[in-house]
Amino acid sequence: MRLVFGLVLILGIGLAGFAVYMAKNYIQGYQAQLAQERAKSAPAFETVDVYVATQKLEYGQRLLKDHVSLVTYPVGSLPKGTYSTEEDLFPEGEDEPRTVLRTMEPKEAILDVKVTGPGEDAGITSQLQRGMRAFAIKVDVASGVSGFLRPGDRVDVYWTGRDASERGIDGRRGGREITKLIETGVRLIAVDQEANGDTTEAMIARTVTVAVNPQQVAALAQAQSTGSLSLSLVGANDESVAEVIEVDQNMLLGIEQAAAPTPQVKEEICTIKTRRGGEVISTPIPCATN
Known part of the structure; x- marks a missing residue:
């Protein structure tokens, strides 16, 4: 009886070991197959x-x-x-x-x-890149695009004034009045005291602040002191570069400026005078050339 019990026990242990071995192989095979499927379905990009x-x-x-x-x-x-x-x-x-x-x-x-740098506030200085300066331009309803300007927009700047290189009819300097494009694609960083580019409300501004380099600051300051500045809003996706533009009243009305009269050269007449008794006679002769 004991012998039979021992044989049954040994057989049971053997069968259990075999079952564990088969289960282990099955699990390992399943895991390997699962890893392969995951590798196939994994994204092929970094x-x-x-x-x-x-x-x-x-x-x-x-x-x-x-x-x-x-x-x-x-x-x-x-x-x-x-x-x-x-x-x-x-x-x-x-x-x-x-x-x-x-x-x-x-x-x-x-x-x-x-975002700003660590510890910085959301002011104008945080929006200026290296080498750029903030410059304020005076505007009104007409020159400020009727309040449709917002921080982050780009504008073209036009100057209207008198040409100081010419003389008017009265002889004074600054004859014809012209409008000229002086800066293109200038970025606005503030409208009045508002620097938030996410604002959607229309603002009738008195000043706009632009980000420009020092050379442009000097040009805009000179233009603002000698004439009036107007802004033209540039489209968000417009990458074109404006050409040199200059318009005066004659060009606006299609009036061609009269050409200056050609000076008439007075013909030179050479004579030789001879005296015959009491009479002096003038005889024309060819003029000598230099």
């Missing part, structure tokens, strides 16, 4: 983790760690100026956070053009 907004962020809001999270992005579709590490986005921690410059929606990538 990815990277970048910070995105977890909620709607508006102009002037302080950017904190609770407002962002890491999301996987395809490298080929990655926008320029993203942040991939906490050290890049929060180099000073939350003691000196960045400030939002443009409204961002949830899941939108945090870009360096939409």
Whole structure:
């Protein structure tokens, strides 16, 4: 009886071991097959983790760690100026956070053009690139495109004044009045005291502030002091470069300026005088050439 029990026990252990072995092989085969399927269905492009907004962020809001999270992005579709590490986005921690410059929606990538530097406010200075200066231009309803200007727009600047190189009818300097394009594609960074580019309300501005280099500052200052400036709004997707434009009243009305009269050259007459008795006789002769 004991022998039979022992044989049954040995047989049971053998069958259990065989079952475990078969189960192990089956599981390993299944895992290998699953890994192959995952490899086939895995994306065939490189990815990277970048910070995105977890909620709607508006102009002037302080950017904190609770407002962002890491999301996987395809490298080929990655926008320029993203942040991939906490050290890049929060180099000073939350003691000196960045400030939002443009409204961002949830899941939108945090870009360096939409936030200030660490500890900076959302003022005009944060929107000036290296080498650029802020310059204010006086405008009204007519010259300011009827209040349709917003921070972030681009404008062409026209100057209207008298040509100082010419003389008028009365002999004074500054004859004809002309309108000339002096700057193209200048970016607005503020309208009056508003620097938020997300505003949608029309504003009848008294001044607009543009970002220009020092040479353009001098040109605009001279133009503003010697005439009047008008702005022309450039389309958002317009990448064309305006040509040199100068218009005066004659060109506007299609009047051709009369050509200056050709000076008439007075014919020179040479004579030789001879005296015959009491009479003097003049005889024309060819004039000598130099």
